[in-house]
Amino acid sequence: MNKEQLVESARFIMKNAYIPYSKFPVGATLLLKDGTVINGVNVENVSFGATNCAERTAIFTAIAQGYKKGDFEAIAVAGDTEDFLPPCSICRQVLAEFCSPEMPVYLTNRKKEIKELTLRELLPYAFTDLEM
Ligand code: THU
Numbered sequence: 001m002n003k004e005q006l007v008e009s010a011r012f013i014m015k016n017a018y019i020p021y022s023k024f025p026v027g028a029t030l031l032l033k034d035g036t037v038i039n040g041v042n043v044e045n046v047s048f049g050a051t052n053c054a055e056r057t058a059i060f061t062a063i064a065q066g067y068k069k070g071d072f073e074a075i076a077v078a079g080d081t082e083d084f085l086p087p088c089s090i091c092r093q094v095l096a097e098f099c100s101p102e103m104p105v106y107l108t109n110r111k112k113e114i115k116e117l118t119l120r121e122l123l124p125y126a127f128t129d130l131e132m
Contacts, residue, residue, distance in 0.1 A: 001031055001035070001037055003104070003106050003114060003116065006029050006031055006037075006074060006075075007029075007076040007078060007108045007112075009027075009029040009037060009039065009076065010027040010028055010076040010077060010078035010106075010108070011027060011078040011108065011112075012027070013027040013028075013029065013039040013040075013041055014026065014027035014041065014078055014079070014080065016039075016041045017041040017042050017054065018041065018042070018043045018044055019042060019044055021044050021046070021051075022042075022044060024079070025041070025042070025080060026041065026042045026053065026055075026077065026078070026079050027039065027040070027041055027054055027077070027078045027079075028040040028041070028053075028055045028057065028058040028078075029058065029075065029076045030059065030062055030072060030074075030075050031072075031073040031075070032062065032067055032071050032072060032073060033071050033073045034071070036067075038058050038061050038062045039058060039061075040053075040054045040056070040057030040058025040059070040060075040061060041057060042054045042057070043057060053087070053091050054077065055075065055087045055088075055094070055095065056090070056091050056094050059095065062098075069099075070100070072099040072100070072103055074103060074104045074105070074106065075095070075099075075106070076105075076106040076108065077105065077106070077107055077108070078108045079109075080110060081109055081110060082109060082110055084107035084108065084109050084115045085107060085109070086107055086122065087105070087122065089123075092119070092122050092123040093123070093126070093127070095122075095123070096123050096126040097129075099119055100119065101118060101119050101120035101126070102118050102119070102120065104116055104117070104118060105117050105118065105119055105122055
């Protein structure tokens with residue numbers, strides 16, 4: 001899957017977001033190194049802090065399916081927003097747990113433009129388990 005398809009997938013899956021409170025859909029599509037594609041959406045809760053973002057839904061689903069650190073090729077994140085929708089800081093930290101700093105993160109916007117960043121650019125000086 002190329003970056004345009006990945007972004008299109010993230011945009012398409014947004015329709016499954018569970019967003020009764022914010023009405024703010026987010027879709028994320030992860031590409032694994034074996035070519036598998038895993039989607040995530042934001043899943044909200046009446047206890048707002050229990051909400052799970054789209055990116056974490058996708059990563060946690062991949063882990064539940066048996067994928068490991070180093071298996072991740074790229075992620076695309078889509079929102080129905082004017083500007084590019086970047087992952088929140090908690091999702092950046094979760095991405096840093098499992099993905100290489102060089103992994104491409106594709107952001108998109110309503111105009112379907114694509115901004116490509118690395119995880120390192122999104123989360124410089126990340127706290128990692130290197131010293132643990
Ligand atoms: N949200 C995501 O799913 N990903 C992000 O990176 C930003 C925020 C969700 C959480 C909540 O359901 C809604 O967007 C509004 O914050």
